[in-house]
Amino acid sequence: MATQEHPVSHLFVGSRGHLPDIVTAARRRATSRRIRDAFTIAELRNRLAKSLSRDGDGINTPQLQLLRFDPSLGMGDLMAAVWIAEEGGRWDETGEVLQLASQCGYCQLPLNLTADDINTHASKTAYGSVARVLAQLMLVGRHIDFGDGSRLQIVRHGDGEVRAIKDEPDFELGVDPPLAAHHLYQRHRQQHDPPVASRIFYLGATGRWVSGGDPYADASVSSLAKHIVLSHFYLTHQTNDTSISLNRRVGGGRLDGLLIQSPHTPVTGCTTTLSSDDCVRGLMLTDSSHPFVAWITISVAGLGTVVVFVRTTEAPVRESGAFKDRFPVTTQLARVALGRVAPYVFDGQVDDDIDDDDGAIPTAMAAAGMIWMTTATERTAEVTMHLKPRRRMLTDITQSTLRHHRVSGVLSVAAGCPESTHACLW
Structure with missing residues (x-):
């Protein structure tokens, strides 16, 4: 039968x-x-x-296993x-955060979620009461372990206050802060992954997370999470960098387009992107299939000028020479992302014909003062390469310390940037 x-x-x-x-x-x-x-x-x-x-x-x-649940669950x-x-929604943005954290060595995929993780939310109503990406990061954030006693834990209190890294008042996140109607992040706001304001940054000299200065805005909750992961990685790992100041309209306006497009727009040749302060765009070039981490940072320097940084942990194939010759794989990846701007960054191309009616510094002038460097020196030497940002006095850390660790080789507050703008961490 x-x-x-x-x-x-x-x-x-x-x-x-x-x-x-x-x-x-x-x-x-x-x-x-x-x-x-x-x-x-x-x-x-x-x-x-x-x-x-x-x-x-x-x-x-089949290609990517993000999560599993512990077999001991009742x-x-x-x-x-x-x-x-x-019913908890798609995990696209949170998946990108986890992949970046895994690539940087801060977690191992798939994560094993336990009852403690699940009970981060008291109920499905509590889960659904916050933006989806925030709810997901509350579940998995503590599994992103920076190896120094700190984690990307995100805690929400009964009064609605959200904190990150440390469950302390100074580490509050302003989820979906009021932004001007014309602000890039407001115009492209996503309900499931809204902008977020924070004052949190990693102090590399002391190896601790601190909070200070004016709040800076990230394009989304997931962008902030990637920002935190990448800033910690940058300040705790040796990288080799090259950078150049350019008119933002060179190469057919590629840089300008990357800065003014929706921060959620995928970029060709990049595994993920992040945006901060409405004047910094980060483009990740690598994923877990690469034996190194590499990324591009495009940062507004004022007067129509931007600074392009290419950073990598790729092992050099030769002791000396141009960046493109020492780090060929990173250069190849970056050329795809930068498009027509790549010859300016890697090959020394100079174009005198940029229209500078808007007050932009002509490319020839920018090139004359460009920063061509390949360095694996201590971070203490890097601050000398950048313009000094204007910033209010702080009570918890010194002005020079904040400038050093928030700039950390990435210029996002310089001549012409708003005084309230914060330097990016990466």
Whole structure:
């Protein structure tokens, strides 16, 4: 005789389109003994595994496994895990954060989520009461371990206050802060991943996270998370850099376009991007398939000029020479992202024909004063390469210390930038 199928087996098998959502299933379980009998931990684990990897919108893909849930989860936590996997929204932005953190050595994928992670949110209502990316980072942030006793933990208090890194008042995040209607981040605001204001930065000289100065805005919650990860990596690892000052309209306006387009727009040749202060754009060139980390930072310097930095941990193929010859793989990756600007950055191209009616410094002048450097020196030497930003006096750290560690080789507050603008961490 053929084995009779359980009358409620449809709760656990088949495509998601034929499944009731987990809340409905839970209600049926509470009202029906037959459903309750079928609702075993083993069946829930099976449903969770299918939901995590479902085609099209699962958290995990065959190419990338982001999450798994600890096998010790009990019935209640398993049901919550299924809800997160099926109803908690897409993980695209949070996935990029986790991939960057993994690439930098701060976590290992897939993350193993436990009951403590799930119970970061008291209920699905609490989970859904905040922006989706923030809710997801509250779940997984503590797994991003910087190796110095600090983590990317994000805590939300009952009064709605959100804190990052340290559960202290000075480490509050201003999620979805009031921005001018014409502000780039406001014009391209995403409800699930809104802009965020913060005063948090990593103090490389002392190896600690501090808070100070005026708040700076990141384009989104995920951008801030990537900003934090990359700034810590930069200040704790040896990199080799090259940089140049350019008119933002060289190369057919490529740099200008990257700065004024939606900060959420993917960039050709880049694994992810981040934007800060409305005048800094970061372009990641590498992913976990590369044996090194490399990125580009484009930072507004005022008067129509930007500074382009290319940074890498690629091992040099020769002791001396031009950056492009010492770090050929990084250079090749950067050429794709920079497009027509690449010859200015790597090959010494100079163009005298840029229209400077807007007050921009002609490219020839910028090139005459450009910074061509390849360095693996201590960060203490880097601050001498940059213009001094204007900043209010602080009470918790000195002016010079803040300038050194917030600029850290990346010029985002310089002549012509707003006084309230903060230097980027990377």
